[in-house]
Amino acid sequence: MKFSTWRRLALKGALACVAAAAVSASCLVSADEAVLRVSAIPDEAPTELQRKFAPLGKYLAAQTGMKVVFTPVSDYAAVVEALATKKIDLAWLGGFTFVQAKVRTKGTAIPIVQREEDARFTSKFITADPGIKSLADLKGKTFAFGAPSSTSGSLMPRFFLQQAGLDPEKDFKRIAYSGAHDATAAFVAAGKAEAGVLNASVWDKLVETGKVDTDKLHVFATTPPYFDYNWTVRGDLDPVLVRKLTDAFLKLDPAKPEDMEILKLQRAGRFIPTRKENYEGIEKAARSAGLLK
């Protein structure tokens, strides 16, 4: 009797020890290493994003002396949420995802730089149907946007459609969200959607690299220019580091061949400073299109 009580006690004690060890071990893992955590909205295939980021990541590591870790994601909103919950330090955001991040972080997220091209960004409406010549011809067709929270693949086209008197929910036969700009082109080329819209920069890249057949697909409308993409840091990042990062981007010089390679992959002429106020237009458009409340 006695023996068994002792044995039971010993067993219970051992179990408690194991549990305590497991809990304490898991709490001790978070040692602070100097790591810069970076992500990007997946406006193109994540593998493509990783390829594009590799040289830039190396460059940023050299400039800041930190280890740079890039995490690819397949969901726009996950990047915004990760920035708001401080799981990443630096993110490549679109105009609208920046506005979302600003709202989610109560105005603390800071856009640091953008590409020269982002100050005058446009979207292209494309179709394979020769019968579609203007936005008005889209009535009753199936239509592909990019991701729902994409600026150039959803928000701004929606806003300009609205100004042209078209309500996507009512006037299109069906809406698809392809999720990414290159996927939109693939949707329309394959006939999965009769028309679609994507950002001008990705469209140009697809045309240059021969990934789309321009005999079949054609651009039938282009939006007026607006502010788009930027690199954003979370608000409570060390200001010295923010300065270092900003300078690193601004220092990239198209005249230097090694910098040129980085800029070419980012499809940037060069980087220029940006500020929150540049994105007020986007915020207004988002409110009027009902995407932001």
Next chain:
Amino acid sequence: MLLNPSARDPAARSRLIAALTVPVVLWPLFRAAEVEPGALFDPDNLKVIGHFLAAFLPPESGAEFLGYLARATLETLAIATAGMVLAFLLAVPLAYLATGAGREQPTLNPLTRSLLTVLRGIPELVWALLFVRVFGLGPAAGVLALGLTYGGMLAKVYAEILESVDAAPARVLRHNGAGRPLAMLYGLLPLASKELASYTVYRWECAIRASVVMGFVGAGGLGQLMDQAMKMLNGGEAATILLTFMLLVFSADGLSGWLRRSLDRPPANRPSPFGGRSAFFGLALLAGAVASFKYRDIDLASLWRLEAVNSIGTFVADFFPPDLSADWLDKVARGVWETLAISVVGTLLAAVAGMLLALPRRWMPFTVLLNTLRSVPELVWATMTVLAVGLGPFAGALALALHTAGVLGRLYAEALANAPPAAGCALRLAGAPGSPAFCYGTLPGAAPQLVAYTLYRWEMNIRMAAILGFVGAGGLGQLLYVELSLFHQARASTVIVAMLLLSIAVDQASAWLRRKMH
């Protein structure tokens, strides 16, 4: 010449009523699902799907891609295994609380049971989508999502298994003063262990399929690769991923079949039935579970840091109260109706196809066809059917039908094989040709089983139908995806509540129908 009233069919009236009500109920559902068989043969659509399928050959085999593929495959296995471990840890205490087994007085445990219903009622994909937001980036979201839904399912089934075995040994133990845990441990578990183990292994196999699907919302693994390949309409890559995936499912199927067969063998005639093989198996299981958590560091402990708890809190708080404005409810109601239509039409089409495939099942090509249909998840079928018939609910119904036909075909074949043979034999001996002997002899005997299987699948399909919209195949899924992307949490929460209510309603309807049929 039915002049003699006693020779009239005694069930004539109820059959007539059924024959009249069924079309009245089904017609609007078929309309809502936009069933257009013609779309399958539309030349434009044929060209689209034809091009895509033609690109399947040759499958992509570049070294870089195969590297990605290998890593994704390991990740899928790790997510499924880690998710099952979590589900098991969750299911054991919940089943203990929920089950009526080993209790002196029968109780219903409304609290635990409703918790189980909520866990099961929200599809794992929706959990995954939410967790991807909170914990971000990577496989932890998938593991948690699997853990919760499968935890709910395991707990429910464990509870039922424990209730279904002979209660006498446990009762005797309790009457002799043993507490409930001991009575269950020594009185019920030995009787139920085989069935419990077998069901757990079967669920692990399902978890592999499910973890692939969760990749579609960014929870890592093969699904994420598949999603990209499908979106880019890259046939070669899609073909390689599909082949890998089917290989994975078949081997999991084989492994779980082997395990279940070894459980069926009587234990060796030794003082202790546990020998070297059991020890090896236990160690392998433990190693697999640890390796799964270590792989790509699925760090569940980080969930309990204060920061994480806070962010979960604010995230969840945003969902309350749900948006109940009239025009949003109207939109959700239309989504609910479309989802219901997709599930009903999909299940019916599957029942017809499954029956046709079950009849000649003993021939080799049919078994392969059934297994192929079954091994590809609904969501993956949907990415293909939207190419074949265009975006919309009909694509969703077809996708459900394709996968479910594979499942039902196999179950139907088993039910027909197990049906009482006497009636069919008698008819055949009396000179009836094959098909009437089957229709009037074998079929009525198997019918209750066939109907029950079909209704069970309908309960599963309503959960799937709710998420097919993620790939443009109609229903509530697209609404949820868009609203979550835009951080309209209140609206998203209305959609999630609607999904939950819909799945509960279908469960109830199906249970009612099953009772009616008996």
